[in-house]
Amino acid sequence: MDQLNYINKPLFGHGSVGHVSEVLREMGISKPLICTDPGLADIGMLDQVRNLISNEFTPIVFDQTPANPTQEAVEQAFEKYNEEGCDGIIGLGGGSSIDLGKAVAVLVKNGGTIDEYSVNEGGMEKIKETAPLLAIPTTSGTGSEVSTGSVIIMNDGRKLILASPLLIPDKALCDPDLTLGLPPLLTAGAGMDALTHCIEAILSPIIDPPAEAVGLDGVEKAYGEGNLIKAVKDGSDKEARWNMMMASTEGAMAFTKGLGAVHSMSHAVGARKDLRVHHGTLNGVILPTILRFNKDHVGNKYKKIAKAMNLNEDTDLAEAIEELNSEIGLPKNLKEMGVTEDMIPWLAEHSIGDPCTFTNPVMPTLDEYKELFVEALG
Numbered sequence: 001m002d003q004l005n006y007i008n009k010p011l012f013g014h015g016s017v018g019h020v021s022e023v024l025r026e027m028g029i030s031k032p033l034i035c036t037d038p039g040l041a042d043i044g045m046l047d048q049v050r051n052l053i054s055n056e057f058t059p060i061v062f063d064q065t066p067a068n069p070t071q072e073a074v075e076q077a078f079e080k081y082n083e084e085g086c087d088g089i090i091g092l093g094g095g096s097s098i099d100l101g102k103a104v105a106v107l108v109k110n111g112g113t114i115d116e117y118s119v120n121e122g123g124m125e126k127i128k129e130t131a132p133l134l135a136i137p138t139t140s141g142t143g144s145e146v147s148t149g150s151v152i153i154m155n156d157g158r159k160l161i162l163a164s165p166l167l168i169p170d171k172a173l174c175d176p177d178l179t180l181g182l183p184p185l186l187t188a189g190a191g192m193d194a195l196t197h198c199i200e201a202i203l204s205p206i207i208d209p210p211a212e213a214v215g216l217d218g219v220e221k222a223y224g225e226g227n228l229i230k231a232v233k234d235g236s237d238k239e240a241r242w243n244m245m246m247a248s249t250e251g252a253m254a255f256t257k258g259l260g261a262v263h264s265m266s267h268a269v270g271a272r273k274d275l276r277v278h279h280g281t282l283n284g285v286i287l288p289t290i291l292r293f294n295k296d297h298v299g300n301k302y303k304k305i306a307k308a309m310n311l312n313e314d315t316d317l318a319e320a321i322e323e324l325n326s327e328i329g330l331p332k333n334l335k336e337m338g339v340t341e342d343m344i345p346w347l348a349e350h351s352i353g354d355p356c357t358f359t360n361p362v363m364p365t366l367d368e369y370k371e372l373f374v375e376a377l378g
Contacts, residue, residue: 010172029088088132095142118160135169141190143252145172159271188328193280197251204258215254258359268350288318333378
């Protein structure tokens with residue numbers, strides 16, 4: 001097990017979750033609110049982690065995190081935190097549970113309503129402090145355990161982004177063993193989330209060579225070394241699981257320099273209440289469309305990415321990603337995920353206002369977003 005030399009010093013490696021009591025003690029938390037989801041409760045993983053927590057602690061459970069965290073769920077968890085007199089938070093699960101925990105941590109120390117603190121509403125500077133938060137990821141996709149952001153769907157359908165260095169969890173336990181039981185399709189979708197984070201961060205026009213280097217290493221681990229395919233084909237492959245969790249963590253470290261239009265579009269689709277879609281799967285399906293759109297605006301970055309993917313530097317990256325999606329069992333297009341043509345005007349409007357649009361290599365216009373959705377629809 002290793003301790004990564006990052007801001008919150010994540011403990012990374014097989015069995016690291018066994019240090020949960022030690023870390024809670026260091027953080028001064030005695031009554032944590034565990035933010036998790038019904039799925040982890042049903043398969044026994046919540047109990048597995050709870051049984052590792054020493055009797056000196058009194059964990060309280062909120063296990064109603066939805067697939068995409070909502071304002072309603074945040075407010076319910078916040079209410080439980082206050083009612084039970086909690087003094088810290090454990091985000092246990094995928095990005096949704098950790099993002100929900102981050103939002104609760106903001107409300108605990110700053111009050112008000114969650115939309116006041118969103119990037120969309122200019123609220124980043126309003127986040128002055130956060131409640132103590134320990135992140136324990138159980139998927140390899142979002143990298144929320146080291147990221148500065150949280151994405152919440154509001155009651156009115158908007159998908160708002162919170163962003164602040166204060167949203168990096170205070171501590172993180174990154175244990176690849178917690179991902180060994182993930183089914184192939186969830187492994188595939190989460191893995192494409194990680195890979196998309198790495199690629200979009202590299203392509204962001206913000207100048208940050210160290211972040212790009214981290215992103216390129218994530219691309220190499222996920223694609224170049226074949227670990228995403230290995231993890232999908234054999235979920236018990238511990239080495240592949242370790243590498244995918246590292247790629248996920250690296251993706252979030254890299255996207256401190258921004259994401260791009262893939263995320264703008266996936267945020268829009270994910271915000272629709274009439275669609276229940278996995279964020280990472282959306283990213284994987286949309287990525288080829290945006291790779292084609294961006295290709296004349298990125299200098300030599302596609303060659304660098306191709307090299308990290310262990311491909312010829314003149315490889316068509318969009319085609320390579322489409323082939324990968326097919327091999328790991330993802331949908332071919334947005335139509336297969338339930339998106340219809342009549343949704344496109346609404347989706348384009350929501351995409352153009354998304355903060356990720358501003359760090360795409362070239363900012364799509366409203367009409368271009370409509371065309372991009374038509375292409376991604378298939």
